[in-house]
Amino acid sequence: MPTVIIVGSGLVGAATALAFHQVGIKCTLYDQVNPVEAVMDGRAIEFGASGGCVSIQAGGLRVLKTLGLLDECIEKGQPHPYLSFSKINGSSQIVADARTSNKKAGETDPKLQTPLQILRSTLHNILMRACHRVGIKTLINKKLLDIKQNSDSVTVTFVDGTEATADLLIGADGIHSATRRKVFGDNLVAKFTGEMGHIGVVNIKEHNITIKEADKASFYVDRDNKRFLAIFQASEDTAAVRVSTFDDPEVEDQSYRPVSDLPKEAGRLADLLHEWGVPDYIEKMMRNSFRISAASIYDLPDLETYRKNRVILIGDAAHGMVPNAGIGLLTGLEDVGTLLAIMLERGTAAANQARNLRVKGMAASPIFGGSLNHFIFRGVAALNNAGLFTLYTLFDCEAEVAKLIQEQESK
Ligand SMILES: Cc1cc2nc3c(=O)[nH]c(=O)nc-3n(C[C@H](O)[C@H](O)[C@H](O)COP(=O)(O)OP(=O)(O)OC[C@H]3O[C@@H](n4cnc5c(N)ncnc54)[C@H](O)[C@@H]3O)c2cc1C
Numbered sequence: 001m002p003t004v005i006i007v008g009s010g011l012v013g014a015a016t017a018l019a020f021h022q023v024g025i026k027c028t029l030y031d032q033v034n035p036v037e038a039v040m041d042g043r044a045i046e047f048g049a050s051g052g053c054v055s056i057q058a059g060g061l062r063v064l065k066t067l068g069l070l071d072e073c074i075e076k077g078q079p080h081p082y083l084s085f086s087k088i089n090g091s092s093q094i095v096a097d098a099r100t101s102n103k104k105a106g107e108t109d110p111k112l113q114t115p116l117q118i119l120r121s122t123l124h125n126i127l128m129r130a131c132h133r134v135g136i137k138t139l140i141n142k143k144l145l146d147i148k149q150n151s152d153s154v155t156v157t158f159v160d161g162t163e164a165t166a167d168l169l170i171g172a173d174g175i176h177s178a179t180r181r182k183v184f185g186d187n188l189v190a191k192f193t194g195e196m197g198h199i200g201v202v203n204i205k206e207h208n209i210t211i212k213e214a215d216k217a218s219f220y221v222d223r224d225n226k227r228f229l230a231i232f233q234a235s236e237d238t239a240a241v242r243v244s245t246f247d248d249p250e251v252e253d254q255s256y257r258p259v260s261d262l263p264k265e266a267g268r269l270a271d272l273l274h275e276w277g278v279p280d281y282i283e284k285m286m287r288n289s290f291r292i293s294a295a296s297i298y299d300l301p302d303l304e305t306y307r308k309n310r311v312i313l314i315g316d317a318a319h320g321m322v323p324n325a326g327i328g329l330l331t332g333l334e335d336v337g338t339l340l341a342i343m344l345e346r347g348t349a350a351a352n353q354a355r356n357l358r359v360k361g362m363a364a365s366p367i368f369g370g371s372l373n374h375f376i377f378r379g380v381a382a383l384n385n386a387g388l389f390t391l392y393t394l395f396d397c398e399a400e401v402a403k404l405i406q407e408q409e410s411k
Contacts, residue, residue, distance in 0.1 A: 001026055003166040005156055007144050007179050011054075011120070012315030012332035013172030014127035017136045018067050019340040029136060030156070030164065032143035032173075052199040052240035052293060053232040055080065055117045055217060055326050057098075058107035060333040065112070066340060072126050074111075077118030078233045080216040088222035088229065090279040095214050117217060119201065119234040144178045147311065154310040171313045175298050175320030183311045190298035190320055197228070197244030200266055200289025205237035207288045209281055220278060227276055231285070241285045242295065243269060266292055297322055314339075 004020055004027035006013045013029055020027045056064070056073075064070045086093040102113040131138065143159040147169065155165045171179025175190045204211065211233050220229040226246040233239045245262060263269055270287035300320035306313045315332035360376075 002168060003027070004168045004170060005030060005154070005164050005166040006170045006172055007031075007142075007156065008171065008173035008177075008315075008317065009128070009131075009138050010172060010174055010315070011124060011127060011329055012336065013170070014124065014131055015063065015067060015333060015336045016170055016172055016314055016339065017131050018069075018127065018134070019336050021131075021134050021136055022067070022340065027136065027170075028164070028166075029131065029138040030142040030144070030158070031138065031140055032159075034140040052201045052242070052291070053117055053119055053234040054123065054329050055115050055232065056333070057115050057327065057330050058102040058105060058109075058112045059337070060330040061112045061116060062107075063333040063337040063340075066337065067130070069126055069130060073118055073123065074116060076122050076126065076235060077116045078216060078235050079114040080117050080233065081114050082214045082217065084214050084218040086218065086220050088220045088227055089277045090220065090282075093214070098217070115217075117232050117234050119238060119240070122235070144173065144182070147179065147182045149183075149310045167310065169311045171311060171317045172315050173317050175300055175316040177313065177317035177320075179311065180303075180313055180317050183308050184303060184305075184313070188301065188303060190300040193297045193299055193322060194247040195228075195244050195297040195322075196247070197242060197262060197295050198264060198269060199243075199293050199295050200241045200269065200286045201234075201291045201293075202239055202241065202285045202289045203237055204233070204239050204285070207284065209239070209285055209288075211239060211281075220282075222276065225276075229273070229276075229278060229282065231282060239285060241282060241289065243273065243286070244295070244297070264292060264294070 002025055004025055006017055006020075006027055006029045009017075009029040009031040013031070017027050017029050061070060061073075064073050081097065081099050083096045083098050084093050085096075098115050099113040102115065107113050128138070141160060142162070144156060145159045146157040148155045148157075149169075153165050153167060154169045155163055156169060157163050169179070171177050171183070173179050180188050202209070211231065215231060216233040218231045220231075221227070228242075228244040228246070230242040231239060232242070243262070263272065266286055266289040269289075269292070270283050273283045273286055298320065299322050300316070303313070303318065306318040314335045316328060318335070319328075319331055321328050321331075
Protein backbone atom coordinates (compact mmCIF):
# COMPACT_ATOMS: atom_id res chain seq x y z
CA MET A 1 0.00 0.00 0.00
CA PRO A 2 1.47 3.42 -0.91
CA THR A 3 2.45 5.74 1.95
CA VAL A 4 2.14 9.52 1.96
CA ILE A 5 3.77 12.29 4.01
CA ILE A 6 1.74 15.50 4.28
CA VAL A 7 3.79 18.50 5.43
CA GLY A 8 1.39 21.03 6.96
CA SER A 9 -1.71 20.11 8.95
CA GLY A 10 -3.60 23.33 8.15
CA LEU A 11 -7.08 23.33 6.64
CA VAL A 12 -6.01 21.87 3.28
CA GLY A 13 -3.44 19.42 4.70
CA ALA A 14 -6.00 17.97 7.11
CA ALA A 15 -8.66 17.73 4.37
CA THR A 16 -6.13 15.98 2.10
CA ALA A 17 -5.33 13.44 4.82
CA LEU A 18 -9.04 12.63 5.17
CA ALA A 19 -9.38 12.24 1.39
CA PHE A 20 -6.42 9.83 1.24
CA HIS A 21 -7.86 7.90 4.15
CA GLN A 22 -11.18 7.57 2.27
CA VAL A 23 -9.46 5.73 -0.57
CA GLY A 24 -7.42 3.55 1.75
CA ILE A 25 -4.06 5.31 1.40
CA LYS A 26 -2.03 5.59 4.59
CA CYS A 27 -0.74 9.07 5.32
CA THR A 28 0.83 10.98 8.20
CA LEU A 29 0.56 14.72 8.88
CA TYR A 30 3.62 16.72 10.02
CA ASP A 31 3.44 20.31 11.25
CA GLN A 32 5.88 22.79 12.69
CA VAL A 33 3.35 23.92 15.31
CA ASN A 34 1.11 22.01 17.64
CA PRO A 35 -2.46 22.71 16.55
CA VAL A 36 -3.66 19.28 17.62
CA GLU A 37 -3.11 19.74 21.33
CA ALA A 38 -5.00 23.02 21.28
CA VAL A 39 -7.80 21.53 19.17
CA MET A 40 -8.17 18.48 21.41
CA ASP A 41 -8.34 20.76 24.50
CA GLY A 42 -11.06 22.78 22.77
CA ARG A 43 -8.87 25.92 22.86
CA ALA A 44 -9.16 28.52 20.11
CA ILE A 45 -6.16 28.62 17.79
CA GLU A 46 -4.50 31.78 16.59
CA PHE A 47 -3.82 31.48 12.90
CA GLY A 48 -1.68 34.55 12.76
CA ALA A 49 -1.53 35.82 9.23
CA SER A 50 -4.58 33.88 8.10
CA GLY A 51 -7.12 35.59 10.32
CA GLY A 52 -10.38 34.77 12.03
CA CYS A 53 -12.97 33.49 9.59
CA VAL A 54 -13.36 31.95 6.13
CA SER A 55 -16.24 31.95 3.71
CA ILE A 56 -16.74 28.73 1.76
CA GLN A 57 -18.53 28.77 -1.60
CA ALA A 58 -20.49 25.87 -3.14
CA GLY A 59 -17.45 24.04 -4.58
CA GLY A 60 -15.77 23.87 -1.16
CA LEU A 61 -19.02 22.81 0.53
CA ARG A 62 -19.25 19.93 -1.96
CA VAL A 63 -15.82 18.69 -0.88
CA LEU A 64 -16.77 18.95 2.81
CA LYS A 65 -19.88 16.91 1.95
CA THR A 66 -17.74 14.23 0.28
CA LEU A 67 -15.58 14.11 3.40
CA GLY A 68 -18.76 13.63 5.49
CA LEU A 69 -18.29 16.92 7.39
CA LEU A 70 -20.79 19.27 5.76
CA ASP A 71 -23.60 19.00 8.33
CA GLU A 72 -21.23 19.63 11.24
CA CYS A 73 -19.78 22.67 9.44
CA ILE A 74 -23.25 24.06 8.70
CA GLU A 75 -24.28 23.51 12.32
CA LYS A 76 -21.22 25.35 13.65
CA GLY A 77 -20.98 28.06 10.98
CA GLN A 78 -23.25 30.72 9.58
CA PRO A 79 -24.77 30.81 6.07
CA HIS A 80 -24.50 34.19 4.38
CA PRO A 81 -26.93 34.61 1.46
CA TYR A 82 -25.65 38.10 0.63
CA LEU A 83 -22.45 40.06 0.11
CA SER A 84 -22.64 43.79 0.67
CA PHE A 85 -20.31 46.64 -0.27
CA SER A 86 -20.46 50.15 1.23
CA LYS A 87 -18.44 53.28 1.76
CA ILE A 88 -16.48 53.27 5.02
CA ASN A 89 -19.37 54.92 6.97
CA GLY A 90 -21.89 52.29 5.77
CA SER A 91 -23.55 54.54 3.18
CA SER A 92 -24.30 53.71 -0.48
CA GLN A 93 -24.70 50.00 0.21
CA ILE A 94 -24.71 47.60 -2.74
CA VAL A 95 -26.11 44.12 -2.02
CA ALA A 96 -25.30 41.05 -4.13
CA ASP A 97 -27.13 37.73 -3.76
CA ALA A 98 -24.43 35.10 -3.25
CA ARG A 99 -26.94 32.28 -3.89
CA THR A 100 -27.57 33.54 -7.42
CA SER A 101 -23.85 33.58 -8.22
CA ASN A 102 -23.43 30.02 -6.93
CA LYS A 103 -26.45 28.95 -9.00
CA LYS A 104 -24.92 30.66 -12.03
CA ALA A 105 -21.63 28.92 -11.23
CA GLY A 106 -23.47 25.63 -11.72
CA GLU A 107 -24.52 24.56 -8.22
CA THR A 108 -27.91 22.83 -8.39
CA ASP A 109 -28.23 21.71 -4.75
CA PRO A 110 -30.07 24.49 -2.84
CA LYS A 111 -28.30 23.43 0.39
CA LEU A 112 -24.95 24.30 -1.20
CA GLN A 113 -25.95 27.51 -2.98
CA THR A 114 -25.62 29.66 0.13
CA PRO A 115 -21.96 30.21 1.11
CA LEU A 116 -20.98 29.31 4.65
CA GLN A 117 -18.89 31.40 6.99
CA ILE A 118 -17.06 29.66 9.79
CA LEU A 119 -14.31 30.49 12.25
CA ARG A 120 -11.00 29.08 11.06
CA SER A 121 -10.38 27.53 14.48
CA THR A 122 -13.81 25.83 14.37
CA LEU A 123 -13.23 24.40 10.87
CA HIS A 124 -9.74 23.27 11.79
CA ASN A 125 -11.12 21.68 14.92
CA ILE A 126 -13.71 19.74 12.86
CA LEU A 127 -11.06 18.54 10.38
CA MET A 128 -8.48 17.56 13.01
CA ARG A 129 -11.07 15.71 15.10
CA ALA A 130 -12.15 13.80 11.98
CA CYS A 131 -8.47 12.87 11.33
CA HIS A 132 -8.11 11.78 14.95
CA ARG A 133 -11.30 9.65 14.77
CA VAL A 134 -10.04 7.62 11.82
CA GLY A 135 -6.54 7.22 13.26
CA ILE A 136 -4.57 9.60 11.02
CA LYS A 137 -1.39 10.44 12.93
CA THR A 138 -0.26 14.07 13.26
CA LEU A 139 3.33 14.63 14.35
CA ILE A 140 4.03 18.07 15.76
CA ASN A 141 7.07 20.31 16.18
CA LYS A 142 8.21 18.94 12.81
CA LYS A 143 9.54 21.89 10.87
CA LEU A 144 10.65 20.83 7.40
CA LEU A 145 14.36 21.24 6.76
CA ASP A 146 15.17 19.27 3.63
CA ILE A 147 13.73 16.90 1.02
CA LYS A 148 15.53 14.20 -0.97
CA GLN A 149 13.84 12.04 -3.56
CA ASN A 150 14.84 9.17 -5.84
CA SER A 151 12.99 6.85 -8.19
CA ASP A 152 11.61 4.76 -5.30
CA SER A 153 10.84 7.12 -2.45
CA VAL A 154 11.00 10.58 -0.92
CA THR A 155 12.68 11.40 2.41
CA VAL A 156 12.02 14.47 4.52
CA THR A 157 14.37 15.75 7.21
CA PHE A 158 12.96 17.91 10.00
CA VAL A 159 14.74 20.58 12.04
CA ASP A 160 14.71 18.28 15.11
CA GLY A 161 16.95 15.85 13.18
CA THR A 162 14.30 13.18 12.56
CA GLU A 163 13.44 11.80 9.12
CA ALA A 164 10.43 10.29 7.39
CA THR A 165 10.31 8.32 4.15
CA ALA A 166 7.28 7.57 1.96
CA ASP A 167 6.16 7.00 -1.62
CA LEU A 168 4.71 10.50 -1.99
CA LEU A 169 5.09 13.88 -0.32
CA ILE A 170 2.27 16.44 -0.29
CA GLY A 171 3.40 19.99 0.48
CA ALA A 172 0.44 21.59 2.24
CA ASP A 173 2.60 24.05 4.16
CA GLY A 174 0.89 27.28 3.14
CA ILE A 175 1.82 30.39 1.18
CA HIS A 176 5.40 30.48 2.60
CA SER A 177 5.89 26.77 1.81
CA ALA A 178 9.34 25.35 2.53
CA THR A 179 8.43 22.31 0.40
CA ARG A 180 7.97 24.63 -2.59
CA ARG A 181 11.29 26.39 -2.01
CA LYS A 182 13.23 23.14 -1.50
CA VAL A 183 11.85 21.26 -4.50
CA PHE A 184 10.53 23.82 -7.00
CA GLY A 185 13.01 26.67 -6.57
CA ASP A 186 14.32 29.00 -3.88
CA ASN A 187 13.09 32.00 -5.86
CA LEU A 188 9.43 30.96 -5.64
CA VAL A 189 8.49 33.10 -2.67
CA ALA A 190 5.32 34.98 -1.83
CA LYS A 191 5.57 38.76 -2.07
CA PHE A 192 4.20 41.19 0.52
CA THR A 193 1.49 43.35 -1.09
CA GLY A 194 1.77 46.32 1.26
CA GLU A 195 -1.61 45.50 2.84
CA MET A 196 -1.50 44.88 6.53
CA GLY A 197 -4.05 44.85 9.25
CA HIS A 198 -5.74 42.99 12.08
CA ILE A 199 -8.70 40.72 12.62
CA GLY A 200 -10.78 40.86 15.78
CA VAL A 201 -13.09 38.03 16.85
CA VAL A 202 -16.03 39.00 19.07
CA ASN A 203 -18.84 37.24 20.89
CA ILE A 204 -21.81 39.19 19.50
CA LYS A 205 -24.40 37.50 21.73
CA GLU A 206 -22.55 38.45 24.89
CA HIS A 207 -22.34 42.08 23.72
CA ASN A 208 -25.91 42.35 22.35
CA ILE A 209 -24.76 43.05 18.82
CA THR A 210 -27.18 42.16 16.04
CA ILE A 211 -25.95 41.87 12.47
CA LYS A 212 -28.57 42.31 9.73
CA GLU A 213 -28.94 39.50 7.19
CA ALA A 214 -27.44 41.59 4.36
CA ASP A 215 -24.47 42.59 6.54
CA LYS A 216 -23.29 39.09 7.55
CA ALA A 217 -20.53 39.35 4.94
CA SER A 218 -20.01 43.06 4.36
CA PHE A 219 -17.16 45.17 3.05
CA TYR A 220 -16.46 48.87 3.68
CA VAL A 221 -13.93 50.86 1.65
CA ASP A 222 -12.40 54.33 1.80
CA ARG A 223 -10.61 54.41 -1.55
CA ASP A 224 -9.21 57.91 -1.08
CA ASN A 225 -7.45 57.02 2.18
CA LYS A 226 -6.78 53.35 1.27
CA ARG A 227 -8.72 51.99 4.25
CA PHE A 228 -10.60 48.70 4.26
CA LEU A 229 -12.94 47.03 6.70
CA ALA A 230 -14.89 43.76 6.56
CA ILE A 231 -17.43 42.06 8.82
CA PHE A 232 -18.10 38.32 8.85
CA GLN A 233 -20.64 36.60 11.05
CA ALA A 234 -19.05 33.22 11.77
CA SER A 235 -21.72 31.48 13.88
CA GLU A 236 -24.85 32.26 15.91
CA ASP A 237 -22.70 34.04 18.49
CA THR A 238 -19.37 35.00 16.91
CA ALA A 239 -18.23 37.42 14.26
CA ALA A 240 -14.93 38.72 12.88
CA VAL A 241 -13.93 42.31 12.00
CA ARG A 242 -11.02 42.76 9.61
CA VAL A 243 -9.33 46.13 9.26
CA SER A 244 -6.55 46.94 6.77
CA THR A 245 -4.62 49.80 5.29
CA PHE A 246 -2.60 49.73 2.10
CA ASP A 247 0.92 51.00 1.77
CA ASP A 248 1.04 51.44 -1.98
CA PRO A 249 4.53 52.35 -3.17
CA GLU A 250 3.03 53.42 -6.51
CA VAL A 251 1.01 56.16 -4.82
CA GLU A 252 3.02 59.33 -4.34
CA ASP A 253 0.65 60.91 -1.83
CA GLN A 254 1.40 58.97 1.36
CA SER A 255 -0.75 61.29 3.48
CA TYR A 256 -2.99 58.40 4.53
CA ARG A 257 -2.09 56.57 7.71
CA PRO A 258 0.99 54.43 7.08
CA VAL A 259 0.57 50.71 7.70
CA SER A 260 3.07 50.52 10.51
CA ASP A 261 0.90 52.88 12.58
CA LEU A 262 -2.04 50.46 12.94
CA PRO A 263 -2.37 49.58 16.63
CA LYS A 264 -2.64 45.95 17.74
CA GLU A 265 -5.01 46.30 20.68
CA ALA A 266 -8.80 46.01 20.38
CA GLY A 267 -9.47 49.30 22.21
CA ARG A 268 -7.04 51.37 20.17
CA LEU A 269 -8.22 49.78 16.91
CA ALA A 270 -11.81 50.65 17.89
CA ASP A 271 -10.75 54.27 18.54
CA LEU A 272 -9.20 54.33 15.10
CA LEU A 273 -12.40 52.97 13.51
CA HIS A 274 -14.31 55.71 15.35
CA GLU A 275 -11.97 58.26 13.72
CA TRP A 276 -12.67 56.67 10.33
CA GLY A 277 -16.42 57.16 10.91
CA VAL A 278 -17.48 53.50 10.61
CA PRO A 279 -21.01 52.40 11.73
CA ASP A 280 -21.29 52.31 15.55
CA TYR A 281 -21.94 48.58 15.87
CA ILE A 282 -18.71 47.80 13.99
CA GLU A 283 -16.68 49.98 16.34
CA LYS A 284 -18.36 48.13 19.23
CA MET A 285 -17.47 44.77 17.67
CA MET A 286 -13.80 45.72 17.50
CA ARG A 287 -13.78 47.19 21.02
CA ASN A 288 -15.12 43.92 22.46
CA SER A 289 -12.98 41.49 20.46
CA PHE A 290 -11.56 38.71 22.62
CA ARG A 291 -8.85 37.85 20.11
CA ILE A 292 -6.83 40.00 17.70
CA SER A 293 -4.67 38.39 15.00
CA ALA A 294 -2.39 40.10 12.53
CA ALA A 295 -3.12 39.75 8.80
CA SER A 296 -0.33 40.68 6.39
CA ILE A 297 -1.35 40.02 2.82
CA TYR A 298 1.01 38.18 0.44
CA ASP A 299 0.69 37.04 -3.15
CA LEU A 300 2.43 34.07 -4.75
CA PRO A 301 3.63 34.24 -8.37
CA ASP A 302 2.03 31.60 -10.65
CA LEU A 303 4.01 28.35 -10.69
CA GLU A 304 4.65 26.36 -13.87
CA THR A 305 3.85 23.07 -12.19
CA TYR A 306 2.56 21.82 -8.86
CA ARG A 307 4.32 18.46 -9.14
CA LYS A 308 7.92 17.34 -9.31
CA ASN A 309 8.44 13.60 -9.30
CA ARG A 310 7.22 12.40 -5.90
CA VAL A 311 6.33 15.83 -4.51
CA ILE A 312 2.97 17.56 -5.04
CA LEU A 313 2.02 21.03 -3.80
CA ILE A 314 -1.53 21.65 -2.66
CA GLY A 315 -3.54 24.57 -1.23
CA ASP A 316 -1.73 27.87 -0.58
CA ALA A 317 1.65 26.17 -1.06
CA ALA A 318 0.69 25.82 -4.73
CA HIS A 319 -1.52 28.82 -5.38
CA GLY A 320 -1.51 31.19 -2.39
CA MET A 321 -3.38 34.32 -3.42
CA VAL A 322 -4.57 37.68 -2.12
CA PRO A 323 -7.85 37.20 -0.21
CA ASN A 324 -9.94 39.69 -2.23
CA ALA A 325 -12.01 37.06 -4.04
CA GLY A 326 -12.40 34.91 -0.89
CA ILE A 327 -11.61 31.75 -2.85
CA GLY A 328 -8.16 30.67 -1.55
CA LEU A 329 -9.47 27.92 0.69
CA LEU A 330 -12.16 27.05 -1.86
CA THR A 331 -9.40 26.40 -4.43
CA GLY A 332 -7.44 24.33 -1.89
CA LEU A 333 -10.54 22.24 -1.17
CA GLU A 334 -11.05 21.85 -4.92
CA ASP A 335 -7.49 20.43 -5.11
CA VAL A 336 -8.53 17.87 -2.50
CA GLY A 337 -11.78 17.09 -4.38
CA THR A 338 -9.90 16.67 -7.66
CA LEU A 339 -7.34 14.32 -6.09
CA LEU A 340 -10.15 12.36 -4.50
CA ALA A 341 -12.29 12.13 -7.67
CA ILE A 342 -9.37 10.90 -9.74
CA MET A 343 -8.08 8.59 -7.04
CA LEU A 344 -11.56 7.22 -6.34
CA GLU A 345 -12.52 6.47 -9.93
CA ARG A 346 -9.09 5.22 -10.88
CA GLY A 347 -8.36 3.61 -7.53
CA THR A 348 -11.68 1.75 -7.31
CA ALA A 349 -11.35 0.45 -10.88
CA ALA A 350 -7.77 -0.68 -10.20
CA ALA A 351 -8.68 -2.32 -6.89
CA ASN A 352 -11.57 -4.19 -8.53
CA GLN A 353 -9.29 -5.29 -11.33
CA ALA A 354 -6.77 -6.58 -8.80
CA ARG A 355 -9.47 -8.35 -6.73
CA ASN A 356 -10.87 -9.94 -9.86
CA LEU A 357 -7.45 -11.19 -10.82
CA ARG A 358 -6.85 -12.54 -7.33
CA VAL A 359 -10.12 -14.52 -7.33
CA LYS A 360 -9.69 -15.77 -10.90
CA GLY A 361 -6.00 -16.43 -10.44
CA MET A 362 -6.59 -18.79 -7.52
CA ALA A 363 -9.90 -20.35 -8.68
CA ALA A 364 -10.13 -24.08 -9.37
CA SER A 365 -12.87 -25.82 -11.38
CA PRO A 366 -14.68 -28.67 -9.50
CA ILE A 367 -14.16 -30.97 -12.49
CA PHE A 368 -10.87 -29.82 -14.02
CA GLY A 369 -9.21 -28.54 -10.87
CA GLY A 370 -6.71 -25.70 -11.18
CA SER A 371 -5.65 -26.74 -14.68
CA LEU A 372 -8.64 -25.13 -16.40
CA ASN A 373 -7.81 -21.75 -14.96
CA HIS A 374 -4.19 -22.15 -15.91
CA PHE A 375 -5.33 -22.92 -19.45
CA ILE A 376 -7.53 -19.78 -19.50
CA PHE A 377 -4.64 -17.74 -18.13
CA ARG A 378 -2.41 -19.04 -20.95
CA GLY A 379 -5.02 -17.71 -23.40
CA VAL A 380 -5.05 -14.30 -21.72
CA ALA A 381 -1.25 -14.16 -21.86
CA ALA A 382 -1.35 -15.05 -25.57
CA LEU A 383 -3.87 -12.24 -26.19
CA ASN A 384 -1.54 -9.92 -24.28
CA ASN A 385 1.47 -10.99 -26.33
CA ALA A 386 -0.51 -10.43 -29.51
CA GLY A 387 -1.30 -6.91 -28.32
CA LEU A 388 -5.03 -7.71 -27.95
CA PHE A 389 -5.36 -7.46 -24.17
CA THR A 390 -4.05 -5.12 -21.52
CA LEU A 391 -4.23 -5.31 -17.77
CA TYR A 392 -4.53 -1.55 -17.41
CA THR A 393 -4.97 1.54 -19.55
CA LEU A 394 -2.53 4.42 -19.47
CA PHE A 395 -3.87 7.28 -17.39
CA ASP A 396 -3.01 10.70 -18.76
CA CYS A 397 -3.78 12.83 -15.69
CA GLU A 398 -3.83 16.18 -17.48
CA ALA A 399 -6.02 14.91 -20.31
CA GLU A 400 -8.38 13.18 -17.88
CA VAL A 401 -8.82 16.31 -15.78
CA ALA A 402 -9.32 18.42 -18.93
CA LYS A 403 -11.98 15.92 -20.05
CA LEU A 404 -13.75 16.13 -16.67
CA ILE A 405 -13.74 19.95 -16.86
CA GLN A 406 -15.11 19.88 -20.41
CA GLU A 407 -17.86 17.43 -19.42
CA GLN A 408 -18.86 19.67 -16.51
CA GLU A 409 -18.89 22.78 -18.70
CA SER A 410 -21.05 21.20 -21.38
CA LYS A 411 -23.72 20.11 -18.82
C1 LIG B 1 -7.21 37.55 5.70
C2 LIG B 1 -7.53 36.33 4.91
C3 LIG B 1 -8.87 35.99 4.67
C4 LIG B 1 -9.20 34.88 3.89
N1 LIG B 1 -10.51 34.59 3.66
C5 LIG B 1 -10.84 33.52 2.86
C6 LIG B 1 -12.21 33.20 2.59
O1 LIG B 1 -13.14 33.88 3.06
N2 LIG B 1 -12.48 32.13 1.79
C7 LIG B 1 -11.48 31.35 1.26
O2 LIG B 1 -11.79 30.38 0.51
N3 LIG B 1 -10.18 31.61 1.52
C8 LIG B 1 -9.83 32.67 2.31
N4 LIG B 1 -8.52 32.94 2.57
C9 LIG B 1 -7.49 32.01 2.08
C10 LIG B 1 -7.36 30.80 3.02
O3 LIG B 1 -7.17 31.26 4.33
C11 LIG B 1 -6.20 29.93 2.60
O4 LIG B 1 -6.34 29.62 1.23
C12 LIG B 1 -6.14 28.62 3.41
O5 LIG B 1 -6.05 28.87 4.77
C13 LIG B 1 -4.95 27.81 2.95
O6 LIG B 1 -4.85 26.65 3.70
P1 LIG B 1 -3.53 25.75 3.64
O7 LIG B 1 -3.83 24.56 4.49
O8 LIG B 1 -3.09 25.57 2.24
O9 LIG B 1 -2.40 26.65 4.33
P2 LIG B 1 -2.29 27.13 5.86
O10 LIG B 1 -3.63 27.28 6.46
O11 LIG B 1 -1.39 28.31 5.84
O12 LIG B 1 -1.57 25.91 6.60
C14 LIG B 1 -0.21 25.63 6.43
C15 LIG B 1 0.25 24.71 7.56
O13 LIG B 1 1.60 24.33 7.28
C16 LIG B 1 2.39 24.44 8.45
N5 LIG B 1 3.78 24.74 8.03
C17 LIG B 1 4.24 25.86 7.44
N6 LIG B 1 5.56 25.78 7.21
C18 LIG B 1 5.95 24.57 7.68
C19 LIG B 1 7.21 23.89 7.73
N7 LIG B 1 8.36 24.44 7.26
N8 LIG B 1 7.26 22.66 8.28
C20 LIG B 1 6.14 22.07 8.77
N9 LIG B 1 4.92 22.67 8.75
C21 LIG B 1 4.82 23.89 8.20
C22 LIG B 1 1.75 25.61 9.23
O14 LIG B 1 2.06 25.53 10.60
C23 LIG B 1 0.25 25.39 8.93
O15 LIG B 1 -0.36 24.55 9.88
C24 LIG B 1 -8.17 34.07 3.35
C25 LIG B 1 -6.82 34.38 3.60
C26 LIG B 1 -6.51 35.50 4.37
C27 LIG B 1 -5.05 35.83 4.62
